[in-house]
Structures are given as structure tokens and as C-alpha cells.
Amino acid sequence: xxxxxxxxxxxxxxxxxxxxxxxxxxxxxxxxxxxxxxxxxxxxxxxxxxxxxxxxxxxxxxxxxxxxxxxxxxxxxxxxxxxxxxxxxxxxxxxxxxxxxxxxxxxxxxxxxxxxxxxxxxxxxxxxxxxxxxxxxxxxxxxxxxxxxxxxxxxxxxxxxxxxxxxxxxxxx
Amino acid sequence: xxxxxxxxxxxxxxxxxxxxxxxxxxxxxxxxxxxxxxxxxxxxxxxxxxxxxxxxxxxxxxxxxxxxxxxxxxxxxxxx
Numbered sequence: 001x002x003x004x005x006x007x008x009x010x011x012x013x014x015x016x017x018x019x020x021x022x023x024x025x026x027x028x029x030x031x032x033x034x035x036x037x038x039x040x041x042x043x044x045x046x047x048x049x050x051x052x053x054x055x056x057x058x059x060x061x062x063x064x065x066x067x068x069x070x071x072x073x074x075x076x077x078x079x080x081x082x083x084x085x086x087x088x089x090x091x092x093x094x095x096x097x098x099x100x101x102x103x104x105x106x107x108x109x110x111x112x113x114x115x116x117x118x119x120x121x122x123x124x125x126x127x128x129x130x131x132x133x134x135x136x137x138x139x140x141x142x143x144x145x146x147x148x149x150x151x152x153x154x155x156x157x158x159x160x161x162x163x164x165x166x167x168x169x170x171x172x173x
Numbered sequence: 174x175x176x177x178x179x180x181x182x183x184x185x186x187x188x189x190x191x192x193x194x195x196x197x198x199x200x201x202x203x204x205x206x207x208x209x210x211x212x213x214x215x216x217x218x219x220x221x222x223x224x225x226x227x228x229x230x231x232x233x234x235x236x237x238x239x240x241x242x243x244x245x246x247x248x249x250x251x252x253x
Contacts, residue, residue, distance in 0.1 A: 050180055115185030132188050132232030
């Protein structure tokens with residue numbers, strides 16, 4: 001059987017007592033384009049506002065556009081077979097690497113390179129933003145107040161990881 | 174400079190790219206002589222003041238939209 005190889009296999013571990021940075025492996029990512037009323041009977045209730053995410057049936061459902069969604073599930077999620085013929089599907093699992101940053105200083109670190117307002121009253125849990133880091137597109141998801149997951153293009157993942165750990169050096173041991 | 178993306182809301186200019194003058198009219202396919210096409214592709218005004226431009230939210234939702242911008246002051250108006 002073919003094994004998925006991490007794009008961050010050669011990454012240098014980041015060690016800190018107040019901040020964790022690493023790869024969150026083991027997910028599937030499906031981009032779905034179509035009307036919400038056709039998709040939601042299969043996935044569960046979809047977010048109504050672009051830039052927000054909901055949890056349903058063990059999956060994270062993100063609204064990335066008026067009629068476009070990201071469905072993030074377990075590694076062997078079979079949701080695509082159920083949505084086949086209902087909406088336009090683009091499997092993206094292989095194309096993204098998920099990097100997490102968790103801890104009290106996470107917002108300060110992200111603010112160093114992402115052009116977003118990371119104040120806790122503005123970028124709240126359940127929100128996400130498609131934005132850019134060093135001219136490469138990334139999606140940043142606020143999972144809870146101090147945990148963020150960054151979906152980076154696989155080929156840029158090591159560069160994004162290196163940038164993150166570099167920006168977080170002041171909190172490293 | 175902050176630009177109001179019609180889909181994502183107000184974002185930093187670094188997420189966008191400029192897409193040209195939105196006041197020009199492209200000749201229809203198969204119509205117009207060489208001069209009309211030449212003028213469309215190669216001749217540009219350089220207005221000072223209020224202007225309507227194409228922009229793309231290239232690092233965000235990737236949608237194209239029209240934006241009013243004052244080229245002298247960078248004052249941003251409506252996006253549509």
C-alpha cells in the first residue's frame with residue numbers, strides 16, 4: 001500500500017513550553033461547488049456566511065464562497081462518493097499540508113506575517129480566512145482561541161513551516 | 174491601503190492584484206480594425222483623481238471586481 005509522505009519530513013522540530021507548532025496529519029479535503037440546499041442534506045447544515053466554519057458529522061465544513069465549500073474529514077472519509085453527481089467535486093487532500101500553531105502567543109506570531117487582524121474579538125473561533133503568506137495563498141482557520149490551523153500548498157509547506165518557527169523563535173527554548 | 178472585497182470584506186492591499194482600467198471598452202470579437210485593437214491593447218490614459226479599476230483578490234477568494242480609487246490620494250470607494 002502507498003503511504004502518504006509528509007512534506008515536512010525534514011522539518012526541524014520546534015520546542016517551546018508556551019507554544020506548539022507542527023503538522024496536523026491525517027485528514028481529507030474536498031472542495032465542493034454547488035448550491036447549499038443540494039449539498040446540506042448529505043453533509044449536514046452548512047455555514048451561511050463566507051469565512052465561517054461549522055462542525056457536523058465529525059467533519060469541518062467551511063464556506064469558501066457563495067456556492068463553494070471545503071469539507072475536511074478523516075483520512076478515509078467517503079463523503080465524495082455520496083456527493084458525486086450532486087455538486088462539482090475537487091479532491092484537494094494531496095495538495096495541502098495542515099500546520100497547527102497552538103498556545104497563548106499564537107496570535108502574536110501569526111500577526112508578524114499575515115495581513116489579518118488577529119485580535120481575539122475580531123478573528124474568533126469558527127472563523128477562517130483565505131489570505132497570503134510571502135505571496136503564497138494559505139487558509140488560516142481559528143479552531144479555538146489559541147489554536148490555528150494553516151492549510152498551505154504542499155510544495156510551499158516547508159517554507160511556511162520554516163517561516164512560522166522562525167517568527168516564533170522568541171518563544172522557543 | 175485597505176480594499177473592500179465584495180466577498181471577504183476589507184482586506185490588506187497585499188492580498189490583491191491590480192487588473193487594469195475598467196473604463197475601457199474592448200472591441201467585440203471579429204469586429205474593429207487594427208487601429209481599434211491597437212488602441213485597446215497599447216494605449217492607456219493616466220488619470221489623476223477618481224478612477225474605476227479592475228482588481229482581483231488573488232490571495233483570497235480570487236474573484237475579480239471593479240473598484241473606485243482616487244489615483245492621487247488612494248482614497249478607496251465602492252467595490253462591485
